[in-house]
Amino acid sequence: MLSDKKIAIAILNYNGLGLLKKYLPSVIEYSNNKISSIYLIDNNSRDESLVFVRKNYPHIKIIENKKNYGYSKGYNIGLSEIKSEYYVLLNNDVEVTKNWLNPMIELLESNENYATCQPKIRSSHKRNKFDYAGASGGFVDLLYYPFCRGRIFNTIEKDKGQYDNEKEVFWSSGACLMIKSKIFKKLNGFDSDFFAHMEEIDLCWRLKNLNYKNYCQPKSLVYHSGGQTLDESNPKKTYLNFRNNLIMILKNENIFKVFPIIFIRTFFDFFASIKISFDKKNFFHTLAVLLAYTAFTFKIPKIIINKKVWISNRANPKKIILPIKYFFMGKKRFSDL
Template structure:
């Protein structure tokens, strides 16, 4: 009776795992998700046209998991947009297939989000599955962005990843929540329009969260919940296509979400900084990565005026109770200067907030 009452009053939560030929990850990590203790929970596998038998595996071994099938691979952005259009819940949790969770990982985040109408999205602490005492690259302890548009996290600056000693065990407002384990209220997913499918994959969650911030809403990091991310399950770190997406999408992110008067200064500066990275890749013999940056710039320039037409459409839909954009999550300094010149290696060492 108590369980029935608890289920009835708890908001409905749908954990949605987008899959593309991820059988080995589902075999390893899905059992932990199905062991979640949240009372009013639906688990959904959204499949992007897999051919490795992963859908058949889930249907045979986890009949409690609902399957929603796309007819082809629409990427992270298009795949989730199509799947979530067929899911009904108060909260969506977008969870990577290579994430291990603990039984009560959902409850603290939902409690936090229920406490404030203006909280649109949130993420738990994300640690490495391989080294559980270290943060994981994709999200760590909450996402930030610097004045030139470089994303970083509490616990991770560029490729330098900190050990977790409880130094970031404070729940705070951030700029972005990692797409590896992204909690979002269904109504704000709908109001924001979901993911921008031009991103395909990489930085799409930063764009979504920044749009939510521009609408006057909040994005939070919940320190009371922890998950463990394997990482790199879609594209290897050294993959030139990932390099292309990161550089192209970062420029698109800035063009969409910065105010026009800031973008006309910041975007040319980013081109200059990107050329420095391109030259470094060439000096290290990484010609394919250098070519990927050049391709990203050409694509961005070709689409410049088309993208301008898509500039922040939701600014006029600000929440009625919160008319000013929060500055939480924005670093006024340059994380590039701090990391490569001042040799800062920890988030806590950053100055100039």
């Protein structure tokens, strides 16, 4: 599907009629149609999503996937049909603001090695606070626990402008991710085995191992609802987060470091599983973590066979162990780390 526009805004959708009604108008209003086209990649929705878009926004190009492939494979298939210089992967529960595209594309065009960029992401529900999924740019600690400028574990900061500087980050959020299309294709896109969750961190890590850089550009601002695909209380979300994080580590870390890291992780993850179950009053979250480790164990041979990075890991994680900083030292803001 050839586009004459520099930017393709690609919105992945599955049964998201209500979200499209609420959030799509801002994308239409604030996206510069001189440089961008909007695409809806639909994962075989069973609601009236496509009817609604065709009736109300006939200029939006629709790509219909044959089934619900999840985030990773859904985007891989959909983006393979789009030819633009830049992709913007946008969740269907994101509200964009005026001039949201220009600061990001200007940043990526300033350097050939800049591969991805995310905006500053605030919560749609508490609009003066950062959003859980990305905030003002993503990082990882020595054990590859992800956190953000503005969000560490479940502690979310108010946005007071404290992280408004443009900054290189470890990962850009998949809620709103601008990426050069040639680089996305060079990496063969997301890892389809992830289905959903952690796939953007894995992608950004693979980019870093090829000497590319990921950025956050806070001059661009969006609001994210979050938890629309899988609610935080759903044990499947816990399962995917833990399983995919382990897969990501084995894929991308130095082979001599990876198993000691995973060994240490098992202790922290065991206690994390109990805490999550206690906080959510649902024992199935502990079971979800055990199942995640079981599924990961069965995948180890395949991951090692396909492993691209054996020695050279350019990830450069933060030189901290986040659970110790957070739970034992009380460091709950990014600026305190």
